[in-house]
Amino acid sequence: MAAIITNKFRINNAEQFTESFSETAATAYYLFIGRPHAWATDADPQGVSVVEGTDSAPPTPYDTMGAEFYAWDDMIGMKIIASTDVSYVIPRRDWTTGTTYDYYSHDIATGAAANSGATNLFDATFHVVNSNNDVYKCIWNDANTASTTEPTSTSASIATLADGYKWKYMYSLTAAEAINFKSTDFIHVSTDSTVSAAAVDGALDTVVVVAGGSSYTLSTGSTITGIPIRGDYSTLGYCTVTIASGAISAVTVTTAGAGYTYAYIRSADVVAGTNAAGGGSGCNLKVIIPPKNGHGYDAVKELGGYFVMLNKSLVGLEGTSDITVSNDFRRIGLVRDPYNYGTTTVASATTRRQLKVVLGA
Template sequence: MALLTDQFRIFTAERFRSALEGPDPTQSDLLAGADRDRLYVFIGRPQTWDNENAPPDPVDSFQEFSDDYADMISLKRVLANDTIQVIRRTDWIPPEQTTGGLGYVYDMYRHDYSATKTASSGATKLYDADFYVVNSSYQVYKCIYNGTSPSDPNGKPSTVEPTGTSTSIITTADGYRWKYMYTIPVGQVLKFFSNEYMPVLFDTAVVADAIGGEIDTVIIASSGSGYNNGTYENVPIKGDGIGGRVSLVVDGGRIVSATVTSGGSGYTFGKVIIDEVNGIGAGTGTGGSVEVVIAPVEGHGASPATELGGFRVMINTKFTYAEGSGDFPTDNDYRRIGLVINPNKYGTEELTSDLTLSATKAVIFSPTFTGNFQTDEIITQSRTIGGQQVTARGRVISWNNTTKVLKYYQNRIDGVFPEFTGNLIEFEGGNPVVGATSGASADPDINFPIVSGASTRIINNTEYDLGMAFTNGYAKPEVEPNSGEVIYIDNRGAITRAGDQIEDIKIVIEF
């Protein structure tokens, strides 16, 4: 049976992030071209669900992707510094916050977890084990030893919080041994630290001090019996590395202590052969066994994403008020958040690079129009084409009573007339647009703008940025529908926007 490893997942997560920068992060988007991926988070679905308390699960189909575009409202670009590899958040927990006040038993790092050699928690894989913690100062540590012994085969509770940034192994008073990995800066805590995940970073001093294939821990798997009492120094660690040495202590004929005195380097496997220890009593002593824990190939702390399991990427972005000159309207709600990669500019095959985009259609009316359309209402416009009357139909996303811009969408339900059975007809020309709920009716200002493609309007000597380019009273979306690839969809309950509101969006993708 073939196996797709976790290392592939980590590799893919790293590639996903690096593709947002391209080969040269200093290049402009124009120079980077298709060598740099453009990732956008989008919001959509202003209309209600059939059951507002139970949004439907998204479907992985081309129809779903088209539907996502049809009622999409806005997009915001995700830059490389808006992403980071993350791992499960595992807090160091004070004993008084644990059951019985005894403390929590953390797993220890081992290179050889399997179905037959499980962690203290029962995990059969390293990345499923609780072998690292973040302390109250946002310092991250890897548990090198948790007190595992023949008398405590699952380790002991941790009662002393690890602290400090020494590049050497830190031993706390409870017998735990920790390796400091890195500290999460305040800015990264605010941006990428959540209830479930925390960022993977690195400390340059720790990286520089790492020794590949070093042995930091040996474990007494079995104490045996019948050995000669005493302390046995400089016991070699056999294997493919060099320089590894341990000290053994025998008391009452049993091995009671095994300590690394020289970690050596270059090991990918190692063993301590008890019967070869001079004077320990080979032939009379039996059953003693000491297991060797091998550090990562590059050493502890050299590559935290690989060592801690960084096969997830967190994306963080904020929707700030009506940013993008109204690209993100504040007078409606949304029920879908998603990600699309490499969408095109409207009407072209050119990758878009704008920081914000409007995905809606729009129509503009005369500044003297005094009526008011309502968000979410159905609008229609009838006209004659080739001697036959047709009706355009859509649903209002946003109405700006100052600029007289109405944003709307047309999908396969709200965009066809007659409803369900008709065709989708575009709004165009000067015939009145009528609101089904508000009763508002107005002729589009087909004489605006004087110069096609204008995106500003002067009303009472004040210039307004419309955020969209108008021609003959209408504006197309700023993104080409159905371009790029929709890679993430999250259907949710209604999220209401407001003019003084900022939404902090965190999305975690697991590879």
């Protein structure tokens, strides 16, 4: 039987994990360091050699009970992680001139891949961060051409640039967010309240010409206007088509409408449009449906924020010598709700020591 773990499920997992840091009965997470001795061939309690790698080629971590025991055995100390140390993140993709980006589409999947070959929306190259740490969603890529104009507008409206690309401003990183949650591979993601307030559920903005048809005629000029976009709208949208050599070469949404979860444009409506001369058939026009509540309403969900980044610094001697500066360490990790030694009380102090001394007689 076929099965799928959906992107919504992944985002829900990220939400639950992130919220657990700030709930009323919050979970206590600590960053720990350990393994003060070098990676090398070691021996287990029975004297059997265990090859652990080297400091220049450390071993790949294992998800086993034994590995968990070893992590506790060589743990040195730990520092609590606050809710302010946690952020949703998305893959970092710097805008670069000459790059062809994917445009947002509601149906990217196997059999309907994006231009990049992605078969999942969140694997597609449809969002970028510019040189000002502003993040944008690509609404249209000028029929799969290279982007040569950097998006910079922070208006709530979709910006059409000189290279034919259309970009939707989503949010900006603050200086602190850029320092704490911008790495080589990932960047912070959050929803801009102004952008969210301007979003319109089911408002249309993009129509892709899959097939232009033939023999479309006009009474004058090169465009047919006033064409309704049909579907399950609450407010009807309209578009204009451009005719070149009898075929539809482009479609422009002139009235975005609202409330669409599916939409289509009939060839008969093109033929009956303003300035049409009654001929033509065979077009296939794909109407792109925006995410629920509209572009920009929830950047985390729209851009695939199912990754979570934790940023915690260990600066010199921490706590009452809980985090020492006199030892090397080779292992880092997270522990959840650790107990204070000898009790069943969950630790809450900023730092904790995971060392003990056995004194002989």
